Amino acid sequence: MADAPAKMGSYPASDVTFLLKDLSVISIEKSTDERESLIQSGTHYSEMLPVEYKPTEEYMNLFYASLEESKRKVAEAVGTVAEQIVQKRGLHTVLCSLARAGTPIGVLIKRYIEFKYEAALPHYSISIIRDRGIDENALHYILRHHPGDSLAFIDGWTGKGAITKELMRSLDGFYQAFGTRLSSELAVLADPGYCSSLFGTREDFLIPSACLNSTVSGLVSRTVLNGKWIGKEDFHGAKFYENLLAEDVSNLFVDTIAAEFPAVETKAAETAALLLEQREEPDWRGLTSVRNIQHDFGIDNANFIKPGVGETTRVLLRRVPWKILIQPGSRTRLTHILLLAEDRGVPVEEYTDMSYSCCGLIRPVGRGK
Template identity: 35%
Template sequence: MTSNNPNTKTVDLKRYGSGSYLASDVTVLLDIVDKDAVADVPVSQKEALIQSGQRHYSDMLTLEDVPSAMHEQLYMQALEQGKIRAATDIANLAYTLKHVFQKTVNNECPLILVSLVRAGLPIGVLLQRALADINSSYSLPSVHYGVSIIRDRGLDPVALQMILDSHPDSPIVFIDGWTGKGAIYQELAHSLEVFADPSHTNFANIFHQGKGVIPLLTLADPAGVAWLAASEEDWLIPSGLLNSTVSGLISRSLYTEPQSGLHRSVFYDNLIEVDHSLAFVDHIDAVRRTLTTPLQCLPTYKQPRYQTADLIDKLAAEYNITNRNRIKPTIAEATRAILRRDPERILLASAEHPDTVLLRHLCAQRHIAISVLGDKILPYQAITLIKQRATDR
């Protein structure tokens, strides 16, 4: 892969921070703004503004509080329960990346990992550490960045261009934690259309797996849209249970017009004492280094299968939902929606599944209705339906 652009300019990306991660773990390409400069909007008010179309969700934040003792306890249980699976999945993903890129990647042209902020960040950091492990059979030169992607508004083009300018000869892989309905995949695909012409200077940076193949990697891919995923199961990914305190203390990103610079974020310095970000990756990474199970080369897919699209259609019809953004599938997404949004009810595949303990606890605490629907919602274990607060747009 060679750069044909004589005007390529290198920006010192190291001046951007890494949240509460190590500088060697990631460079987060966000403009950090002061909490006091952001409108702290209560959940119910935010919901009405979003659904009426008066405000986009990326124009406001509900500032995060310290997680409750019960929330912390359930996170620790999930970490204990899922550490071997998470570590094994990371090792298999790293092994597969080595298999795919070992002939085209080297120290001069490292593999570029671009994590989608925020859910992709912990996964990207774990992959960066795995690929940097010279004692493993899958070490590979890589550089890791965190970049904002916002539904309806796309991947931050300023951040992506900074990466392309700094690594003109490197392939890029995009990383997210999991897929729900596949909305972020579609957002990413739309954002990358500008590079889709094979004559584009950066075509090979993005479409190294073939024209039209979006190189999205996830830990779990129930929606069936990722190019590479460790599994298609909806399971209790520990990092899915917390927000900023397992994502480098970074808030959900806020939109900025491209001419004004990078997307923005708040750094929650008030949550430093309850931050698990480094402890989480240290823990899973230590487990990965002790694994003795044989490594697996995982399958890759040229195009999305959208295997849950019919299910989402049926649920939308059954619950009279015209705005699909009100449907939040997967354990992680359902949990985050309860914490950040205003839910109407939770749909569960099983009344007693150990992976939905926190969800059920939060529902009891907030008097949110639960419907147990069995196999009908599989492969999802949980789906949150957001309350309709205004006319759907």
Template identity: 40%
Template sequence: MTTLHFSGSYRQDDVEFLLTPMALEPILDLAEKERLIQSGQRHYSEMLSPESLPSPAYLALFQSAFAANRLQMARDCLRLAALIAARRSGPVTLVSLARAGTPVGVILGHVLRQVFQRECCHYSVSIIRDRGIDANAIQHILAQGHAPEAIVFVDGWTGKGVISRELRQAVHDYNAQHGTAIDGGLFVLSDLAGTATCAASSSDYLIPSSILNATVSGLVSRSVLNAQIGADDFHGCVYYEQFEAHDQSRAFADGLVADALALAASDGVPPAKAVDSDAMAARSQAYMAQAQRDYGVEDINLIKPGIGEATRVLLRRVPERLIVRDTTAPDVAHLLLLAQEKNIPVSVEPALPYQAVALIRSAVDG
């Protein structure tokens, strides 16, 4: 099992990735990748799309989004840290879900230590749809002496709730097998699906870290689980050393931490806002059913609601269509640029319950 401390491009005390750095050739033909995934011949976790640096125009949109939304994200990080501190007594073990959860976990760790005076450590682990959480990583965390009840699972947002449900089931199974009592609930900044245990908000706003890939997540790829990973290994990842000169990871997290500390000093900790999970879940289910009808989508996995999920689709999948509520909203500017660059049709639905939704092109039915 991998035991070497691996922090990607972050500082050692920011995070320990419980991932196995590996060499993996990306699948260059995205259409072929989609065909393999959707036909069931390959699982999405076995392959990676190529990652490239953002264009100057796209990077400018990231900087603009960061300037516009950093205070909202900082406030939500502060609020989520307060919710964690209220629910956990004693030391906190943050376990972020690689990789969208990693920047959030880094920020939360600093805020918990500096604002709430909590002893806190942060690991980032792999969870994969249909394959569960990396049990070797959980075993490693417990072997370091961390109490099971101190563990807090963290991610950036929920889309339609697949990963939060996967997490709950995987941790339930782990507890049953090992006699532990780990809380399998997910803590997020924004819960669009109504499936998180704890969330700072339920609004579909542009979380700036969702715009970039590795260059805001410690230069680490999405996690990989294929034949190269042994039974005792952590799930794999690729470290993009070639992007080091363009890395935003530390600067992004440091900026958000500074904002959160300034907010705490000037305004105090923002009160927790009740998130109506039942209403969010009902909204999510109603929209998914409607989108399946309106666009003739049989496989619900091809519908990706919310800005964060839509961004992932346009960056690394084969999109069929981008749907937005308002083309003039600053939060969707980067999506419209990506759609233009990739010649993806855009539909406008003023009654859309999210700011954006992306549909993945079906590679199976003709």
């Protein structure tokens, strides 16, 4: 069983341990068009990686602008989530972020708990892959090294709730196979899909870390599960893009948000207490929105629908977009979406029947405009 985490990523070791197999020396990247074609013809997305490009000046400007604009809002949401984790789980808890969008948020939650409670909780980043499940070897590693502790799973935001459901399925299977019951409650910074009960906000806004890829996530790639390189006893894999160190803003992002913690501490604690008292359960209205879009636009595969600001941003950065849907009246809040859509020549349409600010639609291979 895997028992030696690779030293990877640009975060300090005190912030996070990546339970991932280092595949940095393997060429596994495909161009956007080639990857899209392979995915739509049946190759699982986790068997390859998109090409990791150096961020353009335009994208970096977008990141810096969004960071400055939203740093306090993000800090408050981080504090709200962290306070709920502590109140529900206590300080004998292992933070377990889902690589890679969850990693910066996990680092921030760890930092907030250190700031507020002077407790250094262990924090690991592990892989979960849609339709293929969570990395069980990583779970075994954590359970061996932290017997008796609670595990708190963390992600950045929700879209359709696919990862939420994958976590539920995976942990149910883990219990059936090994007799260990783990809570599948997923803590997220933003829950516009209304599919989490532990969230910082349900507002659909741009979290700055969604603007970039590895350069805001510790220079670590998306996770890989390909039998050519990942054995039965290995952790899921990832690459460390050390060649992008000069462009890395992972620690700048964390440090900028963490500097706001003293200003939001009181409000975050109040909001967390209110949410714990109200116990707002998920109603999965985001999934209803996706079904509406499927019907109205004749889309067979729900995986071609990427709802919410974060997912829409990623469609425009990584995939082959067909069109972007936005809520009427939201243009001033979606400047970066409109900028990226214009840059790629992607049409933008107003659409009211969804719970999100915006939604990205992926072009099915062979489909015209």
